[in-house]
Amino acid sequence: MRFQREIVKVKEARARLLPHINELDTEILPLSQCHGRTLAEEITAPIPLPHFRRSSMDGFAIQARATKGATKENPVWLKVLETIPCGNVPRCEITDTTASRIMTGAAVPDSADAVVMLEMTQTAVKNGETYVGVEREIAPGTNVAAIGEELEQGTLLLHKGRRIGPGEIALLATFGHAQVKVYRKPRVAIFATGSELLEADAPLEPGKIRNSNSYMLYSLLLDCGAEPLMQPILPDDVSQAQTAILQAMETADLVITTGGVSVGDYDILVDIFERWDGQMLFNKLAMRPGSPTTVGVRNNRFLFALSGNPGACFVGFELFVRPVILGMMGKTEFDLPLITASMAVDFTKPSGFERYVRGIYQIEDGRVYVRPAGLEKSSVTLTIRDTNCLIIVPPGGRGVKKGDQVQVLMLKKLE
Numbered sequence: 001m002r003f004q005r006e007i008v009k010v011k012e013a014r015a016r017l018l019p020h021i022n023e024l025d026t027e028i029l030p031l032s033q034c035h036g037r038t039l040a041e042e043i044t045a046p047i048p049l050p051h052f053r054r055s056s057m058d059g060f061a062i063q064a065r066a067t068k069g070a071t072k073e074n075p076v077w078l079k080v081l082e083t084i085p086c087g088n089v090p091r092c093e094i095t096d097t098t099a100s101r102i103m104t105g106a107a108v109p110d111s112a113d114a115v116v117m118l119e120m121t122q123t124a125v126k127n128g129e130t131y132v133g134v135e136r137e138i139a140p141g142t143n144v145a146a147i148g149e150e151l152e153q154g155t156l157l158l159h160k161g162r163r164i165g166p167g168e169i170a171l172l173a174t175f176g177h178a179q180v181k182v183y184r185k186p187r188v189a190i191f192a193t194g195s196e197l198l199e200a201d202a203p204l205e206p207g208k209i210r211n212s213n214s215y216m217l218y219s220l221l222l223d224c225g226a227e228p229l230m231q232p233i234l235p236d237d238v239s240q241a242q243t244a245i246l247q248a249m250e251t252a253d254l255v256i257t258t259g260g261v262s263v264g265d266y267d268i269l270v271d272i273f274e275r276w277d278g279q280m281l282f283n284k285l286a287m288r289p290g291s292p293t294t295v296g297v298r299n300n301r302f303l304f305a306l307s308g309n310p311g312a313c314f315v316g317f318e319l320f321v322r323p324v325i326l327g328m329m330g331k332t333e334f335d336l337p338l339i340t341a342s343m344a345v346d347f348t349k350p351s352g353f354e355r356y357v358r359g360i361y362q363i364e365d366g367r368v369y370v371r372p373a374g375l376e377k378s379s380v381t382l383t384i385r386d387t388n389c390l391i392i393v394p395p396g397g398r399g400v401k402k403g404d405q406v407q408v409l410m411l412k413k414l415e
């Protein structure tokens with residue numbers, strides 16, 4: 001019997017990670033390279049949006065009061081003073097007998113309080129002068145976007161720690177942030193362990209399998225904005241593995257291993273943790289899958305020893321690695337969204353521990369229904385393909401029944 005394992009609940013395990021999360025340093029990147037990166041500064045609006053009174057239609061800038069009594073049969077005729085394209089500054093003053101042709105997005109003259117759309121007008125030329133006939137009464141403010149209509153100056157737009165996507169990029173460009181302060185990507189070394197593992201391009205051999213976990217982790221890491229560093233497969237040799245892992249911990253910000261954490265004779269991560277000169281945060285969780293998941297910290301760096309079983313490796317990443325990576329990039333809220341949903345089917349597999357079932361959510365008639373993505377065994381890879389949530393099945397009893405309300409962690413946004 002190797003060392004004793006203390007069983008820790010998921011909540012407690014996650015709490016134990018928090019004090020060890022260190023924010024990474026930052027770098028300045030051109031805006032075009034910021035997609036997927038995480039903001040390391042707060043962005044506020046330096047000016048209002050729009051910053052000038054803007055026409056929202058193609059038409060004529062007018063004084064609304066000039067249109068009193070206007071009808072299609074009896075239009076109010078106004079003399080057209082100038083044309084105001086986008087990007088130009090209006091020159092002429094509007095009175096209750098004049099108008100200026102204006103385009104969508106152009107600056108409305110200060111003396112105008114409305115824009116009548118082109119379709120509500122007719123034009124005529126008399127003695128070389130152009131006149132516009134307004135066919136309807138127009139209320140003040142019509143088709144004029146006020147200064148700050150969208151945003152007031154000084155509004156906080158983007159928090160530090162926010163992932164940059166299309167919406168963030170649009171705001172950054174709007175306010176002239178051509179260079180953006182972002183967090184450096186966490187560099188994460190990935191080791192698969194196990195003498196049964198073959199490279200993905202290797203032909204199969206008796207008793208052996210291909211290493212899929214490293215590639216899955218690589219993809220999960222890219223997905224949360226980290227820089228994965230793929231390492232060679234480690235055979236079941238304790239010293240060799242220990243040297244490689246400790247070496248990687250010198251250069252990478254975080255190291256993940258998969259496999260070798262249970263009670264098998266060749267579960268070498270257990271041996272490595274027996275000789276560990278850092279802190280061990282936990283080595284047994286009150287959860288399925290992934291109960292033997294082990295996490296250590298050494299010289300302020302994490303070693304996540306995830307299970308080798310693909311399903312357990314996936315769940316372990318989502319529950320424990322993802323929050324740490326997000327925290328390293330300045331996020332303070334990194335919990336997966338938790339919702340309540342109805343079971344669409346029975347799930348009767350009993351479990352002594354709380355179970356995080358790889359699941360599928362669906363929306364029907366405005367309600368969220370969940371079902372397991374398939375065979376609920378931690379060795380299963382296929383279900384990861386279809387999983388968009390984790391259904392939390394409480395410990396004990398006989399699982400949950402169709403129609404029961406369950407807590408669900410969302411991995412993908414509700415569409």
Ligand SMILES: Nc1nc2c(c(=O)[nH]1)N[C@H]1C(S)=C(S)[C@@H](COP(=O)(O)OP(=O)(O)OC[C@H]3O[C@@H](n4cnc5c(N)ncnc54)[C@H](O)[C@@H]3O)O[C@H]1N2
Binds near residue numbers: 193264379
């Ligand atoms: N007697 C007991 N046996 C087991 C226990 C236990 O408590 N008592 N726990 C079980 C649980 S729960 C899990 S989870 C697994 C954990 O296994 P390990 O993390 O030690 O992983 P391995 O033994 O290395 O491999 C398990 C399984 O996964 C396959 N594997 C490993 N690495 C990869 C990879 N990179 N890509 C794809 N598949 C991989 C490996 O071939 C094994 O089939 O232990 C239970 N046993």
Ligand code: MOO
Binds near residue numbers: 288289290312378
């Ligand atoms: O805790 Mo293990 O991952 O279920 O089989």
Ligand SMILES: [Mg+2]
Binds near residue numbers: 266
């Ligand atoms: Mg094992």
